[in-house]
Amino acid sequence: MLSYALRTLTRMALTFFVIVTIVFFATRLSGNAVDFVVGEGITSEDRELLIAYYELDKPLFSQYLAFLRAFTDGQFGLSFIERRPVSQIVLERIWPSAQLLLSAVALTLLVSIPLGIAAAIWRKSWVGSAVMMVAFLGYAVPNFVLAIVMVLVFSYWLNWLPVVGNGTPLHFIMPTIAMAGVLIAALTRFTRNAMLDVLGQDFMRTARAKGLPEGRVIVKHGLRNAGITILSVIGLQVAGLAAAGSVVIEAIFAWPGIGDLLVNSALRRDYPVLQFGVLTVALAVIVINAAVDLAYAWADPRLRHTVQA
Amino acid sequence: AQEITVGAANVSSYLDPGRDHSNVGSQFYYNVFDTLIDKNHDTLGADWQPALATEWKLVDPKTMELKLREGVTFQNGEAMTADDVVFSLNRMYQATFPPYVVRSRDRLSNFVKAEKIDDLTVRISVEKEEPLWETLLNLQQVMIIPEDYTKGLTGDPKVAEDDDFEAFSLAPVGTGPYRVAEFIPGERVVYERFDGFWGEKAPLAKATVQQIPETASRVTALKTGEADIITNIAPDQLAMIESDSNLRTVGSATPLFHVMIMNVNHPKLRDPRIRQAMSLAIDRDTLNEALWLGKAVVPDSHTYKEFGDLYMPELKTFEYNPEKAKELLKEAGYDGSEITFDTHPTYYTNGMLAAQAITEMWKEVGINGRVNIAEKWSGGSPDLMARNWSNPMYFADPFGSFGVMWAPNGPSEGEGRFNTDEDYAKIWERFRFSKNVEARKAAYAELMERIKQDPPVLPLYRPFESWAMRKDVVWAPKPGHIPYVLDFRAGSISFASN
Amino acid sequence: MTHSATVPAPSLPAAAYRLWRGADPIQKAAILIGLTLVSLAILAPLIAPFDPNSQSLIARLRPPLGFERAKAGFLLGTDELGRDVFSRSLYGLRLTLMLAGLGATLGLMIGGTLGLLAGIAGGRTEASIMAAVDTQIAVPFTLVALFLLAILGSSIEVIVLVLGLAGWEQYARIVRGEVKRLMNMPFIEAARAAGAGPLRIARHHLLPNIVSPLVVQFTLSLSNIVLLESTLSFLGLGVQPPTATLGSMVGIGRDYMPTAPWIVIAPAMMILLITFAVQILGDWLRDGADVRLRAR
Amino acid sequence: MTRSPLLSVENLSLNFGSFNAVRDLSFDIARGETLALVGESGSGKSATALALLRLIEREGGRIAGGRVVLHGTPALELSALSDRQMQAVRGNRVSMVFQEPMTALNPVMPLGEQVAEVLRLHQGLDAGTARLAARDALERVKIPEPERRLDQFPHELSGGLRQRVMIAMALACRPDLLIADEPTTALDVTTQAEILTLIRQLQDEIGMAVLFITHDMGVVAGIADRVVVLRRGDKVEEGPVADVFARPRAPYTQALMAATPKLGSGAPKPLHRTEPPVLSVDNLAVRFPVRRGLRPGAHLDYHAVAGVSLSIAPGETLGLVGESGCGKSTLARAVLRLVDPAGGRVALNGREITRLGASELRGIRKQAQMVFQDPFASLNPRLPVRDLITEPAQIQSRMSRAERQALAEELLHKVGLEPEAARRFPHQFSGGQRQRLCIARALSVRPALIVADEAVSALDVSVARQITDLMAKLQQDERVAFLFISHDIAVVERVSHRVAVMWSGQIVETGPTEAVLHNPQHPYTRRLLAAVPVPDPARRADRVPPRSALTAPGLLLPVGEAPARATMIEVAKGHFVAAVDPASSLLNGAPPQAPAGAAAQEREPADRRRLHPV
Numbered sequence A: 001m002l003s004y005a006l007r008t009l010t011r012m013a014l015t016f017f018v019i020v021t022i023v024f025f026a027t028r029l030s031g032n033a034v035d036f037v038v039g040e041g042i043t044s045e046d047r048e049l050l051i052a053y054y055e056l057d058k059p060l061f062s063q064y065l066a067f068l069r070a071f072t073d074g075q076f077g078l079s080f081i082e083r084r085p086v087s088q089i090v091l092e093r094i095w096p097s098a099q100l101l102l103s104a105v106a107l108t109l110l111v112s113i114p115l116g117i118a119a120a121i122w123r124k125s126w127v128g129s130a131v132m133m134v135a136f137l138g139y140a141v142p143n144f145v146l147a148i149v150m151v152l153v154f155s156y157w158l159n160w161l162p163v164v165g166n167g168t169p170l171h172f173i174m175p176t177i178a179m180a181g182v183l184i185a186a187l188t189r190f191t192r193n194a195m196l197d198v199l200g201q202d203f204m205r206t207a208r209a210k211g212l213p214e215g216r217v218i219v220k221h222g223l224r225n226a227g228i229t230i231l232s233v234i235g236l237q238v239a240g241l242a243a244a245g246s247v248v249i250e251a252i253f254a255w256p257g258i259g260d261l262l263v264n265s266a267l268r269r270d271y272p273v274l275q276f277g278v279l280t281v282a283l284a285v286i287v288i289n290a291a292v293d294l295a296y297a298w299a300d301p302r303l304r305h306t307v308q309a
Numbered sequence B: 001a002q003e004i005t006v007g008a009a010n011v012s013s014y015l016d017p018g019r020d021h022s023n024v025g026s027q028f029y030y031n032v033f034d035t036l037i038d039k040n041h042d043t044l045g046a047d048w049q050p051a052l053a054t055e056w057k058l059v060d061p062k063t064m065e066l067k068l069r070e071g072v073t074f075q076n077g078e079a080m081t082a083d084d085v086v087f088s089l090n091r092m093y094q095a096t097f098p099p100y101v102v103r104s105r106d107r108l109s110n111f112v113k114a115e116k117i118d119d120l121t122v123r124i125s126v127e128k129e130e131p132l133w134e135t136l137l138n139l140q141q142v143m144i145i146p147e148d149y150t151k152g153l154t155g156d157p158k159v160a161e162d163d164d165f166e167a168f169s170l171a172p173v174g175t176g177p178y179r180v181a182e183f184i185p186g187e188r189v190v191y192e193r194f195d196g197f198w199g200e201k202a203p204l205a206k207a208t209v210q211q212i213p214e215t216a217s218r219v220t221a222l223k224t225g226e227a228d229i230i231t232n233i234a235p236d237q238l239a240m241i242e243s244d245s246n247l248r249t250v251g252s253a254t255p256l257f258h259v260m261i262m263n264v265n266h267p268k269l270r271d272p273r274i275r276q277a278m279s280l281a282i283d284r285d286t287l288n289e290a291l292w293l294g295k296a297v298v299p300d301s302h303t304y305k306e307f308g309d310l311y312m313p314e315l316k317t318f319e320y321n322p323e324k325a326k327e328l329l330k331e332a333g334y335d336g337s338e339i340t341f342d343t344h345p346t347y348y349t350n351g352m353l354a355a356q357a358i359t360e361m362w363k364e365v366g367i368n369g370r371v372n373i374a375e376k377w378s379g380g381s382p383d384l385m386a387r388n389w390s391n392p393m394y395f396a397d398p399f400g401s402f403g404v405m406w407a408p409n410g411p412s413e414g415e416g417r418f419n420t421d422e423d424y425a426k427i428w429e430r431f432r433f434s435k436n437v438e439a440r441k442a443a444y445a446e447l448m449e450r451i452k453q454d455p456p457v458l459p460l461y462r463p464f465e466s467w468a469m470r471k472d473v474v475w476a477p478k479p480g481h482i483p484y485v486l487d488f489r490a491g492s493i494s495f496a497s498n
Numbered sequence C: 001m002t003h004s005a006t007v008p009a010p011s012l013p014a015a016a017y018r019l020w021r022g023a024d025p026i027q028k029a030a031i032l033i034g035l036t037l038v039s040l041a042i043l044a045p046l047i048a049p050f051d052p053n054s055q056s057l058i059a060r061l062r063p064p065l066g067f068e069r070a071k072a073g074f075l076l077g078t079d080e081l082g083r084d085v086f087s088r089s090l091y092g093l094r095l096t097l098m099l100a101g102l103g104a105t106l107g108l109m110i111g112g113t114l115g116l117l118a119g120i121a122g123g124r125t126e127a128s129i130m131a132a133v134d135t136q137i138a139v140p141f142t143l144v145a146l147f148l149l150a151i152l153g154s155s156i157e158v159i160v161l162v163l164g165l166a167g168w169e170q171y172a173r174i175v176r177g178e179v180k181r182l183m184n185m186p187f188i189e190a191a192r193a194a195g196a197g198p199l200r201i202a203r204h205h206l207l208p209n210i211v212s213p214l215v216v217q218f219t220l221s222l223s224n225i226v227l228l229e230s231t232l233s234f235l236g237l238g239v240q241p242p243t244a245t246l247g248s249m250v251g252i253g254r255d256y257m258p259t260a261p262w263i264v265i266a267p268a269m270m271i272l273l274i275t276f277a278v279q280i281l282g283d284w285l286r287d288g289a290d291v292r293l294r295a296r
Numbered sequence D: 001m002t003r004s005p006l007l008s009v010e011n012l013s014l015n016f017g018s019f020n021a022v023r024d025l026s027f028d029i030a031r032g033e034t035l036a037l038v039g040e041s042g043s044g045k046s047a048t049a050l051a052l053l054r055l056i057e058r059e060g061g062r063i064a065g066g067r068v069v070l071h072g073t074p075a076l077e078l079s080a081l082s083d084r085q086m087q088a089v090r091g092n093r094v095s096m097v098f099q100e101p102m103t104a105l106n107p108v109m110p111l112g113e114q115v116a117e118v119l120r121l122h123q124g125l126d127a128g129t130a131r132l133a134a135r136d137a138l139e140r141v142k143i144p145e146p147e148r149r150l151d152q153f154p155h156e157l158s159g160g161l162r163q164r165v166m167i168a169m170a171l172a173c174r175p176d177l178l179i180a181d182e183p184t185t186a187l188d189v190t191t192q193a194e195i196l197t198l199i200r201q202l203q204d205e206i207g208m209a210v211l212f213i214t215h216d217m218g219v220v221a222g223i224a225d226r227v228v229v230l231r232r233g234d235k236v237e238e239g240p241v242a243d244v245f246a247r248p249r250a251p252y253t254q255a256l257m258a259a260t261p262k263l264g265s266g267a268p269k270p271l272h273r274t275e276p277p278v279l280s281v282d283n284l285a286v287r288f289p290v291r292r293g294l295r296p297g298a299h300l301d302y303h304a305v306a307g308v309s310l311s312i313a314p315g316e317t318l319g320l321v322g323e324s325g326c327g328k329s330t331l332a333r334a335v336l337r338l339v340d341p342a343g344g345r346v347a348l349n350g351r352e353i354t355r356l357g358a359s360e361l362r363g364i365r366k367q368a369q370m371v372f373q374d375p376f377a378s379l380n381p382r383l384p385v386r387d388l389i390t391e392p393a394q395i396q397s398r399m400s401r402a403e404r405q406a407l408a409e410e411l412l413h414k415v416g417l418e419p420e421a422a423r424r425f426p427h428q429f430s431g432g433q434r435q436r437l438c439i440a441r442a443l444s445v446r447p448a449l450i451v452a453d454e455a456v457s458a459l460d461v462s463v464a465r466q467i468t469d470l471m472a473k474l475q476q477d478e479r480v481a482f483l484f485i486s487h488d489i490a491v492v493e494r495v496s497h498r499v500a501v502m503w504s505g506q507i508v509e510t511g512p513t514e515a516v517l518h519n520p521q522h523p524y525t526r527r528l529l530a531a532v533p534v535p536d537p538a539r540r541a542d543r544v545p546p547r548s549a550l551t552a553p554g555l556l557l558p559v560g561e562a563p564a565r566a567t568m569i570e571v572a573k574g575h576f577v578a579a580v581d582p583a584s585s586l587l588n589g590a591p592p593q594a595p596a597g598a599a600a601q602e603r604e605p606a607d608r609r610r611l612h613p614v
């Protein structure tokens, strides 16, 4: 166990290190912070002054070393733009993002698993087709279009739902739906396919031969198996969503989330925020992935024992 | 107790009037901070009002003495003293903190120092005789902040370190009618009435400025009641809001030019005739009609009504003349090579549309233009050919707008896309420091002629900026302010009692 | 299944015909939609009544024909710069299809090759490729796009590259998984017993067997890329104006949704139809390919 | 029939879509009776079984006519019940054991839960009681350590044990009728024998009726009271088992009986071996590293082949037999360098290939070809037959399309297939045809040696016969040597000049076919032979029920250790037997020198499978 954990940790650390390095150099290669941080219309004299002030005059490599050192003493520096510790900025944004992500995932699970099962069971009838059409729609509509249409309909015209921020449960409804759209589409498809695979398996016949009612057969035997496949997919999807953030959704709903923060700090070349932000997200994704792997291994007894002949 | 919420397109990343001169930042300072000398913002002209200084006079041509108001307290409870004033002024006049250095250099370089005479008297000295005393004491950059509080924010409480100023920009304290009760950079500023304010009490108990970047969401928030006022309404959205009987819009042609800047040093643009042609090809009136519903103001020269005596509408520095443009191009032997027009994707209202329209207009005269969208500021790049920018009126004087950017050794020259020579510098000196308005006007006209002959810039228009609000909110941008100020002081906002 | 002795190795048109016969009405509709869209895209220069970029600032934001204030000749109205929405949609469709096609192909080639390599080589190679996949998953894609566009400048080529990179890790994962599964199949061992080297195994034995999951992934990433491109446009990172793509038309036109919805509706509908057709076609192709495997 | 019928099937017709799978089938099963349903593959046996439980609708079929009545109080017309009413019957009064023990159990549900589920459902037991009852059910089918099994998952059990769990599940509610659909086809003979014995014992205990579906006539002879023979959906014969075997009336039944290989019907004479051997294997060892637990350094080696020596002369067939998992396939693969041996050497036509590099090896490949255990899986489903069967030749020397086509047609002709088959894909062939494709592929390079791994085990008897005949012909014409691996000993007898018996990674007995099979010396050989079902109901009585009590040497050892090697003793000319090494536990039975009559004294029925790593 220890060595397994160690190996996983090493691998995580390695990925993490690679990301750290890539992010560091990519940010620097992609533009000079000076062009963003010090503002427009600056004499060369002032420019030098500010470059020195923001410590951008050090050689790239020593900046990199300093950045690595930050990991040991926990000092990731101040945002160039907001002038406060990046850790504070990023952490402030993570929770709202996580909340949104969680509610989107919850909604996705609630909707797409039953839909996927229905589509698999009734694949030959109109029910299956209808479900899959709905799922396709999820793929087909850009999420910001969905979001803006919802805003116009439910807030602008009907005045049912608030648009700004994350204050109350009501605030979650639209962003959650907008964010879950693609996820629901994907997961419905995966569930359907996983379920179809399972429906044809011999053990399903066995379960029926035992005299189990059809519902029990599908939920207890079918879903339990398909669930494992679904789990592996959902982990990836969630990780992807966490990583891709939901800049667009966050912008539309003025949601103080990390996606918005990352894109903005990238646009403004706020290296410290960007680096710390990306790393936090990457870490989260890596951890989610590892957790899903573990859960997957745990849920599938065939993987629980790595002993094989 | 009235409370309001403002849905703003942008909220500042920090709040420090000294280092800031952005369009975003200027929204926020006036509610929290005072200057020594205030201005009557209801009028365009320079109607100076006592503020933290009750009286001021020149003790000699290069020294001004100001009497401070008694009984002023900062929002943290400290009393304002001459020390605070001297500290606040010298943080700019004798700046060491680099962001201040930069800001003071372009507008305050004539100021030498402030010193305390007694508890209620300070003196300010300048290097050359200053024609713009009041104007430059009314600047946002010289708003008064508490000394002890600031110094004590980090490190040694006796010394003003860089970090103190950094910290201040997150926890600003001033003497104004509102204190900043909550500030989440880029997200929200919450003002609360400051009961210890020396002047007329603030009309609002609380005002929240919430960032809502997406236009549709901002408009919707107004409609749902989540916001009472919203900012940055593009002209195209006005009709929609006005069609709602519960809402209304106010707007004004802001004292700010959207400009096109051109790099005089770009190899392809070195010939002034090409730049003249680029300028002459742009039909700014059509842009105004189409993009601003005719509500923007297209200037003939780099001048604003707000300049008062120095307003010079008679100058014809910029015009639309495609025929001449074609001619000039031919003369200059323009080879049809591509001229890029850089623009930020979203920063300026209608900025992208204007950019595309401009390249299309160029095409009419034979200029091969291409829009180049970039987030980053390309004004300092030698590859820059042309781009959009805005040239705000930082204060009501040609120096406060044209002057800040096109001074010798100023930022434009500093960025390498504009050249000045000795001659220019001499005219500049006359324009800047002549005591006599007529002399200054004459010098400014000369500068404009120089610009016309060898253009580095074309002011496109004063954009028409709109705010929308609930019908019962009585608020409008005041003509005397610099652009974008959200003024919630007494007399600036009230509620209709219907 | 009967072992019908007469099923020949299908020729392409014949196979297509057989597939068409086996399609259900929805699938047939999807095929027709797909073909229509592709023809519209190809014929855009012939059909489009206007230059997609020519502006008429005085006739901005005019609604489609049949509505009040409509301007003659502008079938679907004009956009915020007075350009013909219909012509722009056609050209946008053309460019979007091209971008999506190239992007998905690029992703397929990068991811497919790496996945194949990982699956066959195993060991260090596999570990480092999978580490790259992990990295790609963990770094927000919008940022990758942003960096690349910032470093390489924004041009159609770079956008294709960016879009291609958007899906490579999925291909790599799928291909590697499939290859690892296949590598344990007796027929691979049979090929080795016959003396086949790794290249031959990859080409003759692995590739034909991973085509079908790849087809599905390809269709998925096609629609993903269309959406991604529109997100990039939303963020102002997409194809540079005035060039139209469906994504940029929607991304930029969103501000006009309440006041001039026609700017967005046409391209949004096209996006919807593309993804719809592509998804259904993907399933249909996969089912078509599966017949061979299922029929025992 | 003197006994009262339990189940009557009257004029049953089954359709899959428009395909009429079963026509007008009628038969009765009495209480306590075992009815065998036999017939060729695809004749509708499984369909019938599924129809009885009304599961056929789920599989896309339907009952097109006739009725099924389950007698009792009240009598139930199964064919007319609703799905809900059927639920009370399934698993309770009629239960079923499916063909594939590997996949019929839910892989992610603990076994205890799967068994308890039936009990809770039909007997309304609560969770605790059901668990106890499930434990008893497992115990009844003689699963060792039933307590522990409750929390195990299917993959942790061997096929035999899984099949027992299936049976336990089926019997949990003491059904009136057990339907067993090919319950042993996937298992090796010894395990099969155990399962059959078990079913018989339980039947005696509970008194239930059994509908037993199989295509193995040996099994039928061993277990059935009556036989129903199906062919292409029609019943062609029905009668008491002895009658059917002794006097088959329908031509199809006669053909079936004729094709059924019977042990003891004679083997090819051993060859005079004068030429140098095609293949000589010396002390070959193969091990697989096994990671146990998650600690480093806890690696073990699984010695799948633990020191095997053998040789095959040109034109000779060496039969290799042994129970499932004893290392036959691994040996075969090692001989062809498809796995790298850990020790020993292999020489092909005198050239040692053990240490050749990949490219040198490719040159040697044409001399030795392999026919893989699973013909379907070993044919790339995406390639046309032409490319598949000419691939070895193509690799050795590039050929044009036309040459390939010509070669393919020639090969197809050799194995008795139409030239037109070259254009088809593997899935368009029947199992037997596919097997022939594999053989054609092996022949494309004129090999000196063909390793045929279970080349016929999956086929029905008549197809198997075709293939072995083809091999014999090849041997005659081209003097190909065969290493023929099979667990069907009767087939091995028919084709092999010599036989080697493998057990736990080693060869424990080898010699001329006749000598080994009729004068077995090693206890394991004896046990193996005893387990072979005899297709003769008359001899049912004198068959010793096989017992498993041999303790195999542990093959899962810490790195560095190796299992002890047995020394071979020559008991007759060319007949070698592994000797007992007193220091090792290799053999736990009588020494080979002991008189052949002395039966191995095997006692406690230990779980054979514990010998193997899970």
Ligand SMILES: Nc1ncnc2c1ncn2[C@@H]1O[C@H](COP(=O)(O)OP(=O)(O)OP(=O)(O)O)[C@@H](O)[C@H]1O
Pocket (backbone or CB within 6 Å): C001, D016, D019, D021, D039, D040, D041, D042, D043, D044, D045, D046, D047, D048, D059, D060, D061, D215
């Ligand atoms: N789901 C199905 N759909 C269509 N045809 C089927 C289906 N299941 C079985 N069949 C066909 O019905 C016939 C009878 O099949 P069944 O499975 O009963 O054969 P079987 O006698 O059990 O053969 P085997 O010994 O190979 O198991 C076969 O021709 C088979 O191809």
Ligand SMILES: Nc1ncnc2c1ncn2[C@@H]1O[C@H](COP(=O)(O)OP(=O)(O)OP(=O)(O)O)[C@@H](O)[C@H]1O
Pocket (backbone or CB within 6 Å): A308, A309, D288, D289, D302, D304, D322, D323, D324, D325, D326, D327, D328, D329, D330, D331, D373, D487, D612
């Ligand atoms: N790649 C491998 N890794 C680990 N163990 C293996 C591997 N291949 C085979 N084994 C183990 O080696 C043993 C012998 O396997 P092999 O396939 O040779 O058996 P077999 O005699 O051919 O059995 P069967 O009759 O079922 O085909 C088995 O226990 C198997 O689990």
Ligand SMILES: [Mg+2]
Pocket (backbone or CB within 6 Å): D045, D046, D047, D181, D182
């Ligand atoms: Mg069957």
Ligand SMILES: [Mg+2]
Pocket (backbone or CB within 6 Å): D328, D329, D330, D373, D453, D454
């Ligand atoms: Mg084997």
